[in-house]
Amino acid sequence: MFRHDGLTVRWLGYATTRASDGETTVYTDPGRYGVLEGTWEPPAPGAAHPSGPPYDARDGDVVLVTHDHHWDPDGVRRVAAADAALVVYDGVDAARAGREPPPEALPYDVVRVGERETTTVRGVTVTTVPAYNDPDGPHVRESGDPVHPRGFGVGVRFVLDGTPVYWTGDSDRVPEQDGLDVSVLLPTICGDVAMDEAGALDLVRALAPDVVCPVHYDTLGLLRADSGAFARDVAKAGVPVVLDEGWA
Numbered sequence: 001m002f003r004h005d006g007l008t009v010r011w012l013g014y015a016t017t018r019a020s021d022g023e024t025t026v027y028t029d030p031g032r033y034g035v036l037e038g039t040w041e042p043p044a045p046g047a048a049h050p051s052g053p054p055y056d057a058r059d060g061d062v063v064l065v066t067h068d069h070h071w072d073p074d075g076v077r078r079v080a081a082a083d084a085a086l087v088v089y090d091g092v093d094a095a096r097a098g099r100e101p102p103p104e105a106l107p108y109d110v111v112r113v114g115e116r117e118t119t120t121v122r123g124v125t126v127t128t129v130p131a132y133n134d135p136d137g138p139h140v141r142e143s144g145d146p147v148h149p150r151g152f153g154v155g156v157r158f159v160l161d162g163t164p165v166y167w168t169g170d171s172d173r174v175p176e177q178d179g180l181d182v183s184v185l186l187p188t189i190c191g192d193v194a195m196d197e198a199g200a201l202d203l204v205r206a207l208a209p210d211v212v213c214p215v216h217y218d219t220l221g222l223l224r225a226d227s228g229a230f231a232r233d234v235a236k237a238g239v240p241v242v243l244d245e246g247w248a
């Protein structure tokens with residue numbers, strides 16, 4: 001957990017983060033792989049990833065869901081307050097993901113958003129940013145199709161108490177990320193299915209955020225990353241970096 005510009009930010013595991021200004025709380029992509037159930041197991045000794053007891057805070061005013069791979073209704077229930085709003089990318093399909101029920105069946109307000117859209121929910125301005133794998137890059141299946149094709153998911157930039165936070169989603173380093181005004185950058189650094197350390201470092205240099213906290217790594221074997229090396233490279237670039245790998 002770390003504090004920046006009036007916000008408290010915490011990585012809870014996989015793609016789940018919590019940001020709060022003390023009055024409003026925002027979660028990204030809650031759940032999956034046991035990270036909120038207290039059953040996550042490291043894919044290898046020394047995996048740098050948060051783990052802890054079952055998490056059931058139910059204090060989230062806004063819950064953001066970026067794509068099928070991160071849809072987990074149980075995870076949503078664990079973080080969402082009774083009057084929460086779910087901001088869900090249009091492309092999220094619970095049946096296709098194999099994790100029913102769909103967002104609209106849960107007892108929350110649901111706001112669907114497109115690939116490049118800005119909306120304000122519960123006083124939080126949310127902007128979606130395209131997130132995808134380059135079809136000519138390394139993250140393609142044997143068929144030649146990207147693991148995350150264009151239109152499958154998004155990243156999310158949200159402004160909480162005047163501070164812009166950007167979670168890249170499952171994406172390569174893509175041109176649509178350029179020019180974003182970002183104070184807190186939450187990039188993936190897993191290299192097998194999305195942006196690796198080098199891509200994330202390039203994004204840091206392009207956006208010049210005030211602080212960087214990498215997430216979405218070491219959850220599974222295919223998401224391994226060297227967070228220490230990444231942190232050293234970011235620090236050399238003159239940007240403060242946090243590795244939020246504990247459980248507090």
